[in-house]
Amino acid sequence: MLEKALVGTKRYFALVAVLLALIGIGFITYLYQLKFGLGITGMSRDVSWGFYIAQLTYLVGVAASAVMVVLPYYLHNYKAFGRITVLGEFLAVASVTMCLLFVIVDLGRPDRLFNIIKYPTPNSVLFWDMIVLNVYLFLNIVIGWVVLEAERNEAPPPKWVKPLIYLSIPWAPSIHTVTAFLYAGLPGRGYWLTAIMAPRFLSSAFAAGPALLILLALLVRKYTKFDPGREQIQTLAKIVAYAIIVNVFFFFCELFTVFYSRIPEHMQHFYYLFYGLHGYGKLVPFMWLSIVGMCFAALLIVFPNIRQNETTLALTCGLIVLTTWIDKGLGLMTGGFVPNPLDRITEYWPTAPEMIISIGVFAIGALILTVLYKVAVSVKEEIGA
Amino acid sequence: MGINRREFIKLAGLSALLGLGGKSAFELMLPGEIEAAVKTEAFGKEGTRWAMVVDMRKLTDSIAAKCIEACHTAHNVPNYFAPPDPKLALADPLKQRWQVKWIWTDLYEHAFPGFEQDVLWEKLHGMKFLLLCNHCQNPPCVRVCPTKATYQRPDGIIMMDMHRCIGCRFCMAGCPYGARSFNWRDPRPYIAKINEDYPTREIGVVEKCLFCEERLVKGQQPACVEASGGALIFGNLADEKSKVREVLKSHFSIRRKPHLGTNPQVYYIV
Amino acid sequence: MADYKNEFGWFAEKPKVEKKIYDLNKVAIGLVIFVVIFTIAFWKNLGKAIPPPKPELNTPAILKLPEKERKCVEDLQTMRERHMRLLIDWRDQVVRNGDRTYTNSEGKKFLVSLSNTCMECHSNKTQFCDQCHNYVSVVPNCWGCHQTKEQQVAKAEAK
Numbered sequence: 153m154l155e156k157a158l159v160g161t162k163r164y165f166a167l168v169a170v171l172l173a174l175i176g177i178g179f180i181t182y183l184y185q186l187k188f189g190l191g192i193t194g195m196s197r198d199v200s201w202g203f204y205i206a207q208l209t210y211l212v213g214v215a216a217s218a219v220m221v222v223l224p225y226y227l228h229n230y231k232a233f234g235r236i237t238v239l240g241e242f243l244a245v246a247s248v249t250m251c252l253l254f255v256i257v258d259l260g261r262p263d264r265l266f267n268i269i270k271y272p273t274p275n276s277v278l279f280w281d282m283i284v285l286n287v288y289l290f291l292n293i294v295i296g297w298v299v300l301e302a303e304r305n306e307a308p309p310p311k312w313v314k315p316l317i318y319l320s321i322p323w324a325p326s327i328h329t330v331t332a333f334l335y336a337g338l339p340g341r342g343y344w345l346t347a348i349m350a351p352r353f354l355s356s357a358f359a360a361g362p363a364l365l366i367l368l369a370l371l372v373r374k375y376t377k378f379d380p381g382r383e384q385i386q387t388l389a390k391i392v393a394y395a396i397i398v399n400v401f402f403f404f405c406e407l408f409t410v411f412y413s414r415i416p417e418h419m420q421h422f423y424y425l426f427y428g429l430h431g432y433g434k435l436v437p438f439m440w441l442s443i444v445g446m447c448f449a450a451l452l453i454v455f456p457n458i459r460q461n462e463t464t465l466a467l468t469c470g471l472i473v474l475t476t477w478i479d480k481g482l483g484l485m486t487g488g489f490v491p492n493p494l495d496r497i498t499e500y501w502p503t504a505p506e507m508i509i510s511i512g513v514f515a516i517g518a519l520i521l522t523v524l525y526k527v528a529v530s531v532k533e534e535i536g537a
Numbered sequence: 538m539g540i541n542r543r544e545f546i547k548l549a550g551l552s553a554l555l556g557l558g559g560k561s562a563f564e565l566m567l568p569g570e571i572e573a574a575v576k577t578e579a580f581g582k583e584g585t586r587w588a589m590v591v592d593m594r595k596l597t598d599s600i601a602a603k604c605i606e607a608c609h610t611a612h613n614v615p616n617y618f619a620p621p622d623p624k625l626a627l628a629d630p631l632k633q634r635w636q637v638k639w640i641w642t643d644l645y646e647h648a649f650p651g652f653e654q655d656v657l658w659e660k661l662h663g664m665k666f667l668l669l670c671n672h673c674q675n676p677p678c679v680r681v682c683p684t685k686a687t688y689q690r691p692d693g694i695i696m697m698d699m700h701r702c703i704g705c706r707f708c709m710a711g712c713p714y715g716a717r718s719f720n721w722r723d724p725r726p727y728i729a730k731i732n733e734d735y736p737t738r739e740i741g742v743v744e745k746c747l748f749c750e751e752r753l754v755k756g757q758q759p760a761c762v763e764a765s766g767g768a769l770i771f772g773n774l775a776d777e778k779s780k781v782r783e784v785l786k787s788h789f790s791i792r793r794k795p796h797l798g799t800n801p802q803v804y805y806i807v
Numbered sequence: 808m809a810d811y812k813n814e815f816g817w818f819a820e821k822p823k824v825e826k827k828i829y830d831l832n833k834v835a836i837g838l839v840i841f842v843v844i845f846t847i848a849f850w851k852n853l854g855k856a857i858p859p860p861k862p863e864l865n866t867p868a869i870l871k872l873p874e875k876e877r878k879c880v881e882d883l884q885t886m887r888e889r890h891m892r893l894l895i896d897w898r899d900q901v902v903r904n905g906d907r908t909y910t911n912s913e914g915k916k917f918l919v920s921l922s923n924t925c926m927e928c929h930s931n932k933t934q935f936c937d938q939c940h941n942y943v944s945v946v947p948n949c950w951g952c953h954q955t956k957e958q959q960v961a962k963a964e965a966k
Contacts, residue, residue: 188722188723188740189720189721189722189723189740189741190704190719190721190722190740190741191631191634191635191721191722194634195634195721196633196634196635196721197633197634197635197636197637197638197709197715197718197719198715200706200709200710200719201706201710255705258705259703259704259705259741260702260703260704260705260706260719260720260740260741260742260743261702261703261704261741261742262703264684264701264702264703264704265703267684267686267701267703268683268684268703270684271684271685271701273682273683273684273685275680276680276681276682276683276707277681278681278683278705278707279683282683334707335710337680337681338677338681338710338711338713339677339711339713339797339798339799340677340711340712340713340714340794340797341710341713416650416651417650417651488710489710492715493650493712493713493714493715493794494643494647494648494650494668494714494715495646495647495650496643496647498633498634688903690905692905696902696903696905698902698903699902699952700898700902731954731958733922733954733956733958733959734922734923734954735954736922736952736953736954737951737952737954738952739948739951739952750905754905754907
């Protein structure tokens with residue numbers, strides 16, 4: 153079916169060309185990082201994880217959200233989602249690939265990558281993270297591809313795919329739980345040491361992922377002959393609505409625990425993010441945009457009129473993607489590391505090379521997404537779906 | 538008779554998977570057997586527990602500076618604040634970001650966050666505590682390392698294997714004391730006087746104080762302890778007659794963040 | 808026509824198709840370019856004589872020892888074959904087990920250290936180690952961290 157990605161409109165090839173150019177520039181910058189060291193990023197002795205790992209965290213969430221289309225269709229027979237499960241699964245493939253790439257660009261010694269396999273360490277969450285991410289990638293690419301091919305041949309999918317699909321349903325929340333456990337088990341980091349980290353991650357993921365999927369579905373409808381369907385988009389919107397409300401609720405739960413108990417070790421990080429601490433407050437406007445925007449989006453998406461008008465829905469979904477990204481992709485890392493364990497502040501901001509490499513990785517994900525979506529959409533068009 | 542393409546690729550993929558997975562399975566099924574086979578007495582007598590006592594009554598700022606100097610020169614720790622070649626001087630944010638320190642000083646409210654008081658014992662104002670890796674008995678950094686590049690030796694030292702470290706910096710996130718540094722770039726141009734008896738580190742690995750294990754093997758005291766002129770006391774806590782044990786039994790001592798359960802082995806007498 | 812499992816099943820009869828090569832010209836050109844690039848290692852250095860490696864053993868430290876005692880950790884043949892393996896075993900022994908004593912096949916004990924044992928005698932990395940390593944194009948990555956003792960050697964020679 154890959155041959156479907158080799159033919160397309162001029163617009164399709166223009167998009168591929170732009171993405172390849174971005175990947176090329178990102179790759180060359182990465183070679184520079186390999187030569188000079190991670191010092192070209194904005195990371196420091198105090199803020200030792202930055203933009204790369206933050207993107208990993210956000211994209212793991214987006215990847216996990218594929219379960220939100222798979223679960224209703226395969227477990228509860230919600231036939232409408234049959235049209236778009238493949239879109240969700242291919243989005244998961246592109247996201248998980250980006251996650252793995254972000255890990256690799258963040259490593260100080262990528263040449264020693266196989267040490268994780270040569271010296272397995274079950275007590276380390278990173279070891280399990282590697283396993284669950286790779287298995288999830290494998291699951292989604294196999295399931296998506298095989299089911300799509302079966303659909304193309306107008307035959308039922310082979311029997312062995314069913315157990316894989318059933319496995320992918322609990323596996324999806326597990327990839328994000330394991331990623332949350334990276335942070336939630338560290339005794340020295342008060343911002344992260346909360347039991348609600350995994351639930352917060354999941355709620356944010358199940359809001360951001362389907363929101364992104366809605367945007368992609370609208371794009372697919374606009375630029376191709378395949379219409380994912382109005383009902384499907386509306387159901388996804390309902391899922392986003394509940395998830396974003398839960399996400400806002402979880403945030404206020406955190407605020408209560410931290411500010412009612414008034415333990416300085418936990419409060420300081422929130423002060424730094426939302427108010428500024430000792431004169432340092434680079435992230436304050438972003439965090440307020442994130443939380444106010446998130447509450448506003450949650451409010452908007454509750455109203456049926458706004459949800460059912462696809463323009464306002466698209467804008468709301470865009471706002472949700474942006475605000476959850478700021479929360480996870482900017483606030484989570486820096487908030488955890490500032491102030492440092494000695495109560496000192498080193499601020500963090502990604503540098504230009506860091507962003508170029510990140511854009512390169514995003515472009516790789518976008519390319520994979522473009523190619524896979526091209527295949528899926530072409531097959532759907534071929535069978536006249 | 539021929540094998541067709543599909544079957545061949547299936548076969549090749551399966552073999553590759555088994556081959557890659559085989560070694561890991563071997564390592565997982567027989568944990569530590571390979572390393573256990575080389576059990577030696579090199580780690581000091583069974584049950585050794587190295588610990589250090591920092592006697593702040595005797596530690597002055599100049600002695601602390603000597604200890605830091607001794608450690609950092611003995612172990613080829615780069616100095617980004619004062620490069621040997623003035624052309625390599627860095628902008629302020631970079632000095633802060635890239636700094637590597639195995640042992641350093643900081644004020645009371647930073648060494649022991651949470652212990653601040655509105656009215657504090659005057660002596661503690663401006664007192665600079667000597668801080669280093671605590672070689673915890675229950676170390677979070679060892680728990681999180683995905684390759685066992687940092688691990689706990691039987692004698693209590695939290696060791697770094699620079700050959701195995703992949704530079705993921707999970708241990709830096711896990712350390713509640715900010716004791717670990719990363720090589721954000723090649724450190725060699727910033728080492729003023731290379732000590733040729735000790736290796737340097739390369740870019741991309743984490744480093745920290747190792748309680749001078751290379752000196753302990755020769756029966757010497759750690760570099761900082763030797764330079765401190767008695768302000769630092771180091772020894773085997775499990776030895777009934779050691780000086781550390783005697784000092785800790787006869788004086789009140791505090792440790793950094795004891796409530797986290799890491800069981801740090803650097804004690805402070807104030 | 809036999810039963811097909813799929814397009815080219817295990818035991819299916821292949822259909823009789825007339826054999827024909829399409830675009831023979833383009834294929835031939837591509838093949839030639841491929842062969843040229845693939846065999847570049849062989850024809851690029853044709854006619855050039857690369858001298859065999861001559862590792863220089865006579866360092867001041869070695870010359871100070873009486874002839875009979877000029878012995879490495881193990882005998883020459885073993886070192887030639889196994890020095891890489893030996894160094895890796897030493898690395899794991901010191902770092903992971905803290906054991907810094909090596910007893911060689913004759914029972915003699917050595918301090919396990921690349922810089923402080925090997926380089927003490929073989930203090931001329933460029934004329935010794937690099938000779939063979941460059942010849943076989945091997946780049947061991949020890950030297951990024953471990954010292955070659957150049958300064959000490961230079962100081963000793965200046966005296």
